Amino acid sequence: MQFLDFEKPLEELYHQMDKLRETAEKNHLDVSATLGELENSIRQTREKIYANLTPWQRVQLSRHPERPYTLYYIDKIFTDFIELYGDRQVKDDKAMVGGMARLDGTPVMVIGQQKGTNTKMRQLRNFGMANPEGYRKALRLMKMAEKFNHPIITFIDTPGAYPGLEAEERGQGEAIARNLFEMTNLKVPVICIIIGEGASGGALGIGIGDKVAMLENTWYTVISPENCSTILWRSWDYKVKAAEQLKLTSEDMKGFNLVDDVLKEPLGGAQTQPEEMAATMKQYLIQAVAELQKIDAEKRIDDRIEKFSHMGFYEER
Incomplete structure (x- = not known):
């Protein structure tokens, strides 16, 4: 422990x-x-x-080394999972996993970022930071799900999209932007759950859904507290203050109407009772899929567009 x-x-x-x-x-x-x-x-x-708990403490909890990752939840929540690989352009990105599965008997497509459970696996998974081919793989699987009329479920857990030079050369920004556009117009139900870190476009690249939920001790914002501190104060020493100012907790996000639901975690965090957390998520997903499947596809798309169009606030002068 x-x-x-x-x-x-x-x-x-x-x-x-x-x-x-x-x-x-x-x-x-x-x-x-x-x-x-x-x-x-x-x-x-x-x-x-x-x-x-302070915002910074929730950030620490979201990164707990024993916290369940995407593949754990796939194993506990779904049956008949068949992983699919590659973007059919460059290679298979190990930071992004996905495939066909069944949720309580209902065929679904499940996609998510995977960090890795030890040092070797974290390096293989690039610490959950996907390259452009990861987002293109995710989009390929989403379009496949749309073709077969299967709901899409995404698990978000990333410190951000990979910021390396080679990722930019292969079109990181375009790959994420394409996902935002395509996910907005998908004709099947889309449910997104932030299970750990939800940073920047790396999270948003698989985060456009009819329902977006967060686990209690997760965060979702444009930049990590450390990087925010580095930009504003040119030091990581202000990361605690940055976490407070960013308003990144699940409670903040729900208050801003940026997420639809917050799923309560077991006392001490999801890592203390991972099976209980998986059971809570499974019930939420079963109910959400059933509700969304009752809605006409065109209305779902209109509602999705309207929801994201009304996010944020500004003042005209």
Whole structure:
């Protein structure tokens, strides 16, 4: 079990529990009463810590190394998943995964960014930062889903689209812009869920949907707090302040009407009870797909366009 810096009180309690169990096993002692007290203290401490998380702490939670990623949710929520590869132009981008699956018996296309669960896999997946071919692969799968009239589900979890020179040379901006245009006009239901980080156009490139939801401890904004701090203050030292000013939490996004729903996470974050989180997401997706399939395709498109056209606010002078 890994602990974040603001979870130090929990780490100390877990350390005490481990030491107590070790002593009890070594000396054949009954410490069940003391263990019960410690477990109660852990629960109370966790409730206190998570009652008032700051925006920066939610950013840290969204990046927790034990947090479930796209492929975990695909395995737990869907059946009969068949992964599809390549954009038919350059190569297969491992940072973007997708394929056909069934959601409670309903055929769907599921697409999402995948970060990787260890150092080697993170390098293979490019830390969830897709190249242009990743977005073109996603679009290819979306158009396939439209052809067969299958709903589309996307899982968003990226620190941003890959910013390397080669990505720009192959048309990173155009690939994302094309996805925005095409997703707006898809004739099938589109549901997007932010399961971790939702940064910049890298997130928006698979984020145009009839319903857009966020898990409780995720964030969604134009730039990461660290990069924002670097641009404004020329230092990463102001990342905590940047996280506050960006208004990037799920609560902020819901308040601005930029997302439709916020899915509550288990106490301590999705990584503490990943199966429970997957079950919550599955029920949400089943209900959302059923609701959207009742709506005429042209009306869905009109509603989608109207929803995104009314986002944001400005003042004319």
